Amino acid sequence: MNRLSYIARRLVRTLVVTVAVVLLSFFLIRLAPGDAATVMAGQAGFADEAFIQNLRAEYGLDQPLPVQLWKYVSAVAHGDLGTSYERRQPVLDIILERLPNTLLLDGFALVVALAGGITLGAFAARRPGSAGDAGVTVLAMLFYAVPQFWLGMMAVLVFSVWLAVLPPFGIETMGADYTGLARIGDVAQHMILPGMTLALYYMASYARLTRAAMIEVADADFVKTARAKGIGERQVARRHILRNALIPLITYAGLQASILVGGTVLVENVFSWPGVGTLAYQAVTARDNPLLLGIFIVTAILVSLFNLITDIAYSIADPRVQLQ
Amino acid sequence: MVGGMALAPFLSGHAAAGGRNVLNAMMPAEPATLCYPLLNTRLVQEICANINEPLLLLDWDFKPRPNLAKSFTATPDGLAYTFHLQPGVRWHDGVPFTARDVVFSCDKMLRQLNPRSRNAFNHCQSIRALDPLTVEFRLHTPFNAFILSLMASNAPMMPAHIYDGSDYRTNPHNFAPIGTGPFKFARWERGQYIRLTRNRDYWRAGWPRIDDIYFRVCPTPEQRMVALETGAVDIAFADDIDSVVTKRLRANPDIVTTTRGYEAVGEIAVMEMNQRRWPFSDRRFRQAFMHAIDRDFIVKAINFGEGKVATGPIPSNVPYYDPKVLTRYPFDPARARAMLDAMGLKKKRGGVRHRFTFLLIPDGGGVQTRAAQYVRQAASEVGLDIELQSSDWATFGRRTGNWDFDMDNNSYGEYGDPAIGTSRFYVSSNILKGVPQTNIQGYRNAQVDTLFARAASAVDPGETQDCYSRLQQILTRDVAMVWLYERDPLLFYNRRVHDAVTGPNGPTDGMGRAWLTGVA
Amino acid sequence: MTALVAIAGLSVALPPGGDRPYAVRDVSLEIGTSEIVCIVGESGSGKSVTAHALMGLLPRGLDAAGGSIRFDGREILGQPAQDWRRMRGAEIAMIFQDPMAALNPVVPVGRQITEQIRAHRSIGEAAAMQQAGDLMVQMGLEAAHLHAFPHQLSGGQRQRVMIAMALSLSPRLLIADEPTTALDVTTQAQILDLIRTVQKERQMSVLFITHDFGVVSDLADRVAVMRAGEVVESGPVRQVLDDPRHPYTRALIAAVPRLSGSPDPLPPHAPVLAVTGLSKVYRRGGGFLGLGARRETRALDKVSLTLQRGETLGIVGESGSGKSTLARCIIRLADVDDGEILFDGADLAKMNGRGLRACRKRIQMVFQDPFSSLNPRHTVSEIVTAGPRAHGEGAKEALARAAEMLALVGLEASALPRYPHEFSGGQRQRIGLARALMLKPDVLIADEPVSALDVTVQAQVLELLDRVRAHMNLAMLFITHDMRVAARICHRVMVMRQGRVVEEGPAATLFAAPKSDYTSQLLAAIPGQSRLEA
């Protein structure tokens, strides 16, 4: 199968799915009672009829729903995701401003989780049932069971308050206004706690997955073949067992990337990380419908792209899989 | 003890970076706009007060002080006010500030956009520029709170040459405001800070005394406390800091804590009842409810001793407060139970007299929510079963505005004069379906309507006081609203900041006069 | 003749809790230089474990409990891992039953060969690849196949790759563990040929594990028969085949079906089932909104057949011939694209819903896999009475008949409350047969009913099927890949290839004098004919 034509077809499909996301989320969100005008009025603590009317007219909320939908869809088709109620800025600008922060944090977490998880999993799989294996398994279960937001708070308590070695909040030191290398170092320092908090949960998953897959692959016939060829155990483990055991991880890593894009609400919230997650939380509490819709659309597109990349990566790692 | 630990060196302040004269102020969230009249929230006020100035300021005795208006005269009948403007004032873009701007701001922009200003300027028959430096306001009827209505957040002066004829809501200067104030807008780094910088051409000599003000975003309460403690932020405004940690901050020698600066707001935390519905419509029920809750406890335990119990509709630290006429409601559950029995609200199965819902204001689980949780518990002791309902601002605004609630919690500011901030919650003319933050309780009392009208239009201050005394008598007897406590919001600032508060309007007067030690 | 390998008194213990204490017990066996030795036995006989012990590759949990293995006079049992490693691949090489599973799926086959070469010889990748290419050509492959992944090759090609890999360092002993069991009969013949050829060329010793006496007779110099972990008989192949001493050996040889002796065709009669022009195309892909690529496979191409009461029609073909699809289409487990299926005058192909349900009651099926054809969560009585109950018969009567039916297929009534996993493969096939017969069908379709069974059990089940067919005057459609099995019970035989009927006729005639080349090829490929048919 031709990879290019596959990608083209997948992109078309992404488009279709995105349209579905637009329609469904539009109705989901519009079906909820209350609108931007009442939000503003409630927050301002002072309102009269003219105030509400003005706001409704400004946001086009006084028009019938189908008209609103049509206007919205045609705007989206032109790459315009509308204007945030709360911030009165183009939704796309707001999201694109925050997206790099989230991707930075996610990327860091993903890499740490993968590296740590595979190492731990491979270590545990070397001797199933040993003390080391049990240790890794219990540790993984522990990180599985900890609420992420709480883990974050505890990390702050330990590393920022007790040990005082890492900064607890934000993406850079407030008021320092570093530039250049100093800024990169500063951001990196700020990324450690939220990044590790995010990574630990996934690291646990990767460790378990790697361990299970390696134990399963170790029973495969081709591993027996490899041994029958007289190659060393280390090479058997690396070239034959691990190489095959890692394939299912690709799917999972792709899934994680997708989840992370929109799913870091809690960790971003705890660490005041200025990313898409905090933005989503604010949008929900402020009933900022255009912003919410925008977040759904942007993440949907990103997730579709991640899925595509995952599939391609999978087909490269496993030649048996054909893209279709 | 965790809390007692010293904070790490990397957390310590970078405020004086490069020895510059920089003030870091706290901002719990980013504002939706920097167009002052468009969104008159406290957050916008704190920032924009440095940019867009009012005609007059207020001194500690609630007397007007000159600002953009160097003087004013009023006719004895209270029907005309003439303002003489400071000469030589220029907008930040260099255009001179004139009477045209005043007329535009008051007659058009503010009147159209800001409900609180509308309340004041709707009393005006005409607003005219007599010459480039003189403006005359003519009123239909006397309105003795008129001068106070021109203070601070009610009447910031907006540039006519920028806004006149444009669509206010989409004007690009909403994100880069132009004013006459001591600070100019410099930069908005989204998700990080808003920077204001010194207006070198400020009309008042010697001001401002600070080079830059950074308003820095600190979205979570934990972060705000840390930022203040470490000196990353020099000043935190009302509500920025959770009352849970005030004791800790008060104990910090580097931080000054004050309740001054919010007197002109005169805020009261309240609970509103939908008085269209029984039993809230029954005065005896409302009285019993007041007896059932221990408002001292709310102040002491929930608010950690900050503020004081509210005795009536008018806060105790502002003019017209009259302690002699108030009906008081001490904590007395036995009496509350007796009163409920007497009105026929007897205990039914399970010891419950009545069930109703309580709509929570979305304060992020803060003091108001905690107070409501306490009230729920206290009410259950007298047989009232409250179901709390969380909300976001959309739900809160919609349901209160549409009178779709039993009880809610809220707070209101008096803004220097009951005619500005208080009457709107009690007069029947302000019962407006669909509009939140009005008389949503549906409280109706013809006598109260008349007294508020008379109080506002009386020319004789003695008559005004009489009216307000009678109003306080009636309203407290009626329990027109459940008043919990006077908020006395706290202002926290680093010891190195001076003259941060210069009048009862506090931060809403701007930071023009503030200065920092340790900087040349 | 000097023995290259001498196994003496080898025992391998099973982990505690198994059904017996030893996987193999007291096995002694010698393999001479350039000699082919076959170990033959049914499943669980310990033949594979013996081979693995020789490779030092016993599965985790199994350990040699005693005995000795000498290789070229040197004791290798219990030698250090380092020595094993040096030996494996270089002196002893091994090929396995399923070459797909035995090759690393994500590495090109060339790299898998060079990996072995370079594990023992210090040469560069390019030189190793050159060698690998030469080997591939010798094995009848092309050098271009070096870059292919295992899944891109056919089963026979994959096994050739395995052999190339095994021979890459010219080992002195090749162990082949059922290397042809997963292959079609023609491919099997080619692979056996190849092994014979390279063995002769290289003067290599071969240990060949199989369950098929046909293969033994074609290939072996000497043979060892194993049962339940022990060698019951061994000796030169002629001697064992012609004059088996042990009763088990005799039973094994007797159970191997022969091509001759097929029943004569029945006198023509009105058919109960008549299929005309049946076609079926499998379409794959399409995918979301039809955006995917479509691929079509013609599984059946205008197949016609007739079947009368009391008659067994055999349908024979290699994998991919469409024989199973044909069964599924006739019984409408798969939809038909074209053609008619006349059953008692009604066209099954056009039926749906209730009508189909009524007709299906009279056409029942016995499946191939004794493990997946019975619901593991249902008792035998539930399984056997399910049909009658679904058609409204009372639970009591159904149960009574179930006991009778079990008796007919040779099971006790005490089987009723038990679960399938408590039975052996042959017994399960009997239960499956009882289930089908409970509905008193007119037609019985048997889809490879004996191919998963050991040869002795196979014979019993075949005999049962034939008896039941006669007893109930059933029309039976018997689908198999094994000509010898078909020959045993079929009146008539139809040979299929790639969805088409190649040839059809009375069994005896067809096997004796095939008309088509394809049938002749198939017949020629059957191992062991020359000696066993005698």
Add this chain to the structure above:
Amino acid sequence: MKDFLVRFLARPQTLIGLLVFAAIVVLALGAPLLFPRGPFTIVGMPLLAPGSPGLPAGSDVLGRDMLVGLIYGARVSLLVGIASTCCSVGIGVLLGAVAGYYGGAVDDVLMRITEFFQIIPAFVLLMVLVAFLQPSLFSTVVGIALITWPQVARVVRGEFLALRSREFVQAAKLLGESDLYIIFRQILPNALPPIVVVGSMMVGSAILTESALSFLGLGDPNLRSWGSMIGASRSAMWVAWWTTVLPGLAIMVTVLALNFIGDGLNEALSPRRRR
């Protein structure tokens, strides 16, 4: 069954998990008997440290007993965990079974729907649902069920897809059994092990999700749940560690116990072990 129990109970973690979980269930059920005044009663000044007289776990920001709150919190967590899992598994099994058994258009539609849920950020969607339905026990359960059922549906569909081509299912068709009977009596019992495992793991993750919602202030304000206890004490964390540390530990222990049980089920039920 006996085999299963032996295998299930063989691992020490599983036993520990079962014991801890049983203890939590007993405490949760017995809470109204142990503390009849309920979790909201104010018993003293706020933020009293653990070990203060009568307050082994201290008091929270409102002066309420932390210990009582922790025990009542178990009721919320367990209720949400179990109720939402039941809903989710119910929907997921039904739709997954239908899609997997019939395939074709039904399957296509279902797969597109699960794809939608996969592409939309689940937690944001959950926040939206709960906020719009107004935070309550009901909306929490419904919300969690709504975002998790596709996961179950996928598993069930996969099992059904694999099982429907098994020969015993084809035999059942030939015997004339109805689709309903085949789905529920023939296939479902064989598909149960993975469903049980997924379900047991989902209880734990539902508890985590509930705590996250409550932490963000999107929980039922009339209930004292572990998440809301942490959320309400965020700013108190610096002056009173116990207000955040203890509820978090409670969540962790509960979910860990559930995961131990789920893991044990997985080991005991997994086909590799069964063979």
